[in-house]
Amino acid sequence: MTSRAFFLLFLLTGCALAQIDTFPEGAAALEKKFNSTAGIDTRYTSGGLVTVSELSVPAKARNEFSKSLESLRKQNFTRALQELKRALAIDPAFPGAYNNLGVVYSHLGDTQQEREALEKAVACNDHFKLAYLNLARMDLVSSDLEGADEALVKVSVLDPSDPVPVLLLAYSELMQGRLPQSIAAASKAHGLNQPHAFAHRVAARAFEQQRQFDRAIAELKTFLKEEPASSSAADVRRELEIVQRLQ
16 A cells, blocks of 8 residues: 555544544543442441441431431432531541532532542541542543542552442543553453443444454444443444444
């Protein structure tokens, strides 16, 4: 192939790939998709697991915390805010209350207070996986991908069996153009616990950018096999048609 022909093929390929939309879910929706509690700490209730240090949380603080969970369930964020503040007034070193306070501020649209609350949560407990995951979500939403990577790696170290931080790390690596790392993380995430079809979609994007269209097609087909009725299935089928034309 002449250099001119190769250049024209490169331009045509780029135009075709440009027809593929960015992920419509967005980082925040992705985090919620793979975390049914949406970042809320539900411990300190019947059957909840806490660390030894957190067993010292006073009963009155735990009571206010339990009230706030009910308010959160009802999406009464103003009341939840008041109850969590009362819990923290009783115990200023209550990591779960700080984490949930961050969730409340997220719903209220106050990102500065949200971050401050989450940072206090991990300051009180530097092994608090959920708070780190919420910080990573904030960083992904604000496009602070390096900050997100740091938090997600921390979560993965704390719980190597959790596929959520690995999947979000794959997404972050893809957005930063670190394609081999994104593919590796997507493969790892899919192999942890229950499979997550979205891992195939992330890997497909990385393969597309490397012009490895056969591998991208295989990933997209696997996504559709695993989640044929997914809300993203139509977008994936459209992407598959575009990539198949590039073979």
